[in-house]
Amino acid sequence: MATTTTDKASSTMAAVSKKVLITGVSKGIGRALALELATYGHTVIGCSRDQTKLDSLQLQLSKVSPIVNHLLLSVDVKCNRSVEEFARTVVENELVPDIIVNNAGVVNKVGNMWEIDVQDFDTVIDINIKGTSNILRHFIPLMIPHNQGIIVNISSLCGRDNNQYKSVAPYCASKWGIEGLSKCIAQELPKGMAIVALDPGVIYTDMLESCWGDLASRCQTPEYWYVLFLTWFDNVSISCVYI
Numbered sequence: 001m002a003t004t005t006t007d008k009a010s011s012t013m014a015a016v017s018k019k020v021l022i023t024g025v026s027k028g029i030g031r032a033l034a035l036e037l038a039t040y041g042h043t044v045i046g047c048s049r050d051q052t053k054l055d056s057l058q059l060q061l062s063k064v065s066p067i068v069n070h071l072l073l074s075v076d077v078k079c080n081r082s083v084e085e086f087a088r089t090v091v092e093n094e095l096v097p098d099i100i101v102n103n104a105g106v107v108n109k110v111g112n113m114w115e116i117d118v119q120d121f122d123t124v125i126d127i128n129i130k131g132t133s134n135i136l137r138h139f140i141p142l143m144i145p146h147n148q149g150i151i152v153n154i155s156s157l158c159g160r161d162n163n164q165y166k167s168v169a170p171y172c173a174s175k176w177g178i179e180g181l182s183k184c185i186a187q188e189l190p191k192g193m194a195i196v197a198l199d200p201g202v203i204y205t206d207m208l209e210s211c212w213g214d215l216a217s218r219c220q221t222p223e224y225w226y227v228l229f230l231t232w233f234d235n236v237s238i239s240c241v242y243i
């Protein structure tokens with residue numbers, strides 16, 4: 001029988017139950033990933049700011065995997081103190097993650113750089129770069145004693161060469177920042193741990209719609225994307241095992 005993409009995706013991820021911390025789980029890519037990982041028996045530790053959406057996700061997760069205790073908390077990643085508190089709660093619940101997916105992010109209102117509101121620029125940098133750094137600051141020290149852990153920082157085509165960047169300068173700057181941050185930390189982590197920046201491609205979410213309008217609906221949905229992610233993740237896990 002032919003192996004489907006889903007079969008491949010499930011091979012490593014389904015073998016052992018993992019604790020996966022995902023930021024930005026209230027919608028889009030993060031939410032789809034949380035739900036899919038839960039169907040494989042993994043424990044989701046999730047955060048974002050919208051409590052109503054978190055409550056609805058918690059309900060869905062409990063239907064998908066009733067015996068697993070997922071932990072979802074309202075945390076603004078750009079607030080270092082909130083992330084510190086988040087880490088403390090995670091430790092208290094004995095849920096130090098095996099995997100972190102730094103997914104929470106925002107994009108600026110499209111426009112020429114010199115016309116973009118200064119507050120909008122600050123918010124993109126504060127959430128995308130500093131928010132990711134806050135998570136890493138408080139969670140890497142918890143993972144180091146276990147000598148294992150994989151960190152995925154969600155980047156973008158906008159953080160790489162040969163692409164059309166027009167109208168999203170703050171977002172581009174933030175994703176180039178994520179690429180640099182990830183490369184630097186990769187050299188600092190101890191053996192057994194790995195960190196990568198991952199460009200998810202173009203996915204139909206609220207974020208894409210805010211940039212592309214109606215055109216966004218022609219792109220793949222997050223529910224399609226997670227299959228690719230899990231396949232990719234399998235390959236990363238296997239490479240890490242053999243490093």
Ligand SMILES: NC(=O)c1ccc[n+]([C@@H]2O[C@H](COP(=O)([O-])OP(=O)(O)OC[C@H]3O[C@@H](n4cnc5c(N)ncnc54)[C@H](OP(=O)(O)O)[C@@H]3O)[C@@H](O)[C@H]2O)c1
Nearest residue numbers: 024026027028029048049050076077104105202203205207
């Ligand atoms: N969609 C694409 O085509 C695409 C392409 C390349 C890269 N990406 C990247 O993929 C990631 C997810 O994007 P998406 O398209 O799924 O966007 P989305 O649908 O707008 O979801 C963004 C998520 O981030 C959360 N978030 C935003 N600010 C936060 C904060 N301060 N603290 C905690 N959570 C926060 C949001 O939740 P709350 O608002 O409830 O806090 C939401 O759950 C982003 O890093 C984005 O840059 C997306």
